Amino acid sequence: MDRSRDDVWNECLGIIRDNISRQSFRTWFEPLRAVGLEEEDGALKLTVQLPSRFYYEWLEEHYFALLRKTITKVLGPGGRLYYDIVIERDEPAAGGRRGSSMELPARQPANVPPAERMPKVELPDGVTPPRTSTDVPSDAGRAVDPTRGYDGGASAPRRAPSAHPFAFPGVKPIEVDPHLNRSYTFERFIEGDCNRLARSASWAIAQDPGGTSFNPFLIYGGVGLGKTHLIQAIGNYALANNHAKTVRYVSSEMFTAEFVQSIQSNRIAEFSQFYRGVDILIIDDVQFFGGKEKTQEEFFHIFNELHQQGKQLVLSADRPPKDIVGIEERLLSRFQWGLAADVQPPDFETRVAILNRRAKDDGTKVKPDVIEYIATHVKSNIRELEGALIRLQAHAALTSREIDQDLAREVLKDLIKESRPVLTIEAIQSVVCDYLGIPEDLVRARTRKREVVQARQVAMYFSKEITNHSLKTIGLHFGGRDHSTVIHAVRSVEDQVDTDPSFREMVGNVQKKLEMHQR
Numbered sequence: 001m002d003r004s005r006d007d008v009w010n011e012c013l014g015i016i017r018d019n020i021s022r023q024s025f026r027t028w029f030e031p032l033r034a035v036g037l038e039e040e041d042g043a044l045k046l047t048v049q050l051p052s053r054f055y056y057e058w059l060e061e062h063y064f065a066l067l068r069k070t071i072t073k074v075l076g077p078g079g080r081l082y083y084d085i086v087i088e089r090d091e092p093a094a095g096g097r098r099g100s101s102m103e104l105p106a107r108q109p110a111n112v113p114p115a116e117r118m119p120k121v122e123l124p125d126g127v128t129p130p131r132t133s134t135d136v137p138s139d140a141g142r143a144v145d146p147t148r149g150y151d152g153g154a155s156a157p158r159r160a161p162s163a164h165p166f167a168f169p170g171v172k173p174i175e176v177d178p179h180l181n182r183s184y185t186f187e188r189f190i191e192g193d194c195n196r197l198a199r200s201a202s203w204a205i206a207q208d209p210g211g212t213s214f215n216p217f218l219i220y221g222g223v224g225l226g227k228t229h230l231i232q233a234i235g236n237y238a239l240a241n242n243h244a245k246t247v248r249y250v251s252s253e254m255f256t257a258e259f260v261q262s263i264q265s266n267r268i269a270e271f272s273q274f275y276r277g278v279d280i281l282i283i284d285d286v287q288f289f290g291g292k293e294k295t296q297e298e299f300f301h302i303f304n305e306l307h308q309q310g311k312q313l314v315l316s317a318d319r320p321p322k323d324i325v326g327i328e329e330r331l332l333s334r335f336q337w338g339l340a341a342d343v344q345p346p347d348f349e350t351r352v353a354i355l356n357r358r359a360k361d362d363g364t365k366v367k368p369d370v371i372e373y374i375a376t377h378v379k380s381n382i383r384e385l386e387g388a389l390i391r392l393q394a395h396a397a398l399t400s401r402e403i404d405q406d407l408a409r410e411v412l413k414d415l416i417k418e419s420r421p422v423l424t425i426e427a428i429q430s431v432v433c434d435y436l437g438i439p440e441d442l443v444r445a446r447t448r449k450r451e452v453v454q455a456r457q458v459a460m461y462f463s464k465e466i467t468n469h470s471l472k473t474i475g476l477h478f479g480g481r482d483h484s485t486v487i488h489a490v491r492s493v494e495d496q497v498d499t500d501p502s503f504r505e506m507v508g509n510v511q512k513k514l515e516m517h518q519r
């Protein structure tokens with residue numbers, strides 16, 4: 001024999017590499033070693049060692065046609081491929097887990113007892129092999145979409161998973177810890193206009209993961225508005241009602257850390273397999289994938305695989321997909337394949353309902369006026385809203401005081417000061433003009449009288465400081481002036497505050513008046 005088994009296998013790997021994605025190649029073929037090359041009945045027989053039975057099933061299911069084509073090309077028409085599968089037994093032998101091996105010809109049913117030798121069957125060339133429980137496309141020579149892997153593409157059949165996704169060789173099936181917080185349920189989630197679409201879609205998905213058109217499903221919105229709660233509620237409900245066997249919730253940071261760890265410990269294939277095997281993959285805060293190219297690539301392939309298998313992907317982000325930075329376009333576009341729904345800050349009634357619900361869950365009685373007091377003052381973040389109630393409950397318990405408005409005012413004064421109501425531009429104009437004795441409409445008029453210009457500039461300055469409006473919007477509220485006029489006004493006020501003590505005092509006094517209006 002002229003060529004060694006390594007030469008032959010390397011030649012095969014060259015062909016395989018050209019036909020599948022880099023990631024699939026690294027996962028499924030790079031770890032394989034050729035362990036034998038023999039001549040049998042005038043034909044060459046190559047034996048490749050597989051690290052597990054799971055590999056065997058996967059290769060047969062996904063790469064059968066490609067392997068057949070490759071072996072025929074490299075070994076000739078009579079060429080055969082055999083797998084030597086390392087089996088680890090469930091019961092560790094004395095001294096630990098012991099490996100053994102079994103040899104299987106390509107394309108055999110996989111449910112073979114360990115260490116049993118299969119009858120040798122030629123890798124078929126024209127012979128229809130016995131099929132495993134699933135079907136694979138046999139068009140080995142077709143063009144391949146490198147982003148989908150060899151057997152990807154729109155025409156690929158939807159497959160049922162062939163084996164337990166975590167059935168690594170002889171190792172007991174891994175218990176998948178879903179990493180879910182059990183208190184994040186639909187029952188505990190208060191629906192309002194602010195989250196109706198996100199909540200309804202989550203509910204539909206939880207009933208039928210992977211079966212709706214909301215796949216992937218992405219919830220986006222600001223801090224503390226219930227994104228994590230909702231995405232976990234999907235997982236909790238689906239598990240509790242047997243709509244999914246395996247659910248995995250993971251933050252994007254944790255996913256990245258696990259991926260890095262898998263690289264360091266040479267377990268990328270396991271990592272990849274683990275995530276490709278779940279029924280519902282929930283990833284929180286995907287914006288943190290930004291700039292992490294390798295993680296994105298890995299996630300991209302996992303995403304494709306799960307989506308193709310009809311598994312459910314649920315994601316959250318702190319902003320709409322189009323505004324997420326540092327994420328590859330191909331991934332961003334996938335985020336938008338299904339449904340992206342936002343969550344907004346809750347309105348007053350929803351805040352009251354959330355607080356009532358929370359108090360009930362905690363078994364505390366909180367009077368309606370106290371609930372309303374908190375709901376009036378803590379507006380933009382539900383975590384803070386709940387935090388305010390918890391603080392109040394704790395304080396009342398520790399000091400044996402009744403929860404009333406006085407206690408609420410006392411305990412929550414920092415929090416409530418921080419969330420002072422934001423003044424409107426009109427209110428600012430009114431306070432400034434009142435202090436400086438200028439008719440309010442003049443700041444919006446064309447006049448360039450010195451005292452009016454000063455009042456206008458001070459009002460523009462505070463509008464920029466206090467409100468969240470853009471310079472353009474502020475300018476429009478001052479008689480349709482443009483943003484450069486606002487910039488000039490702000491600079492002028494800052495300069496005079498630095499250089500003119502009486503001007504500084506005037507601005508300080510106006511500020512105090514404005515603060516009084518914010519109480």
Ligand SMILES: Nc1ncnc2c1ncn2[C@@H]1O[C@H](COP(=O)(O)OP(=O)(O)OP(=O)(O)O)[C@@H](O)[C@H]1O
Pocket residue numbers: 188189190191195221222223224225226227228229230318354382383386
């Ligand atoms: N509609 C709601 N009904 C009941 N509780 C809610 C609701 N929305 C949020 N919460 C509660 O508010 C807290 C914060 O919510 P969550 O952690 O889901 O926010 P988030 O949007 O994921 O925030 P972040 O962006 O900071 O991760 C949680 O305790 C959650 O249970």
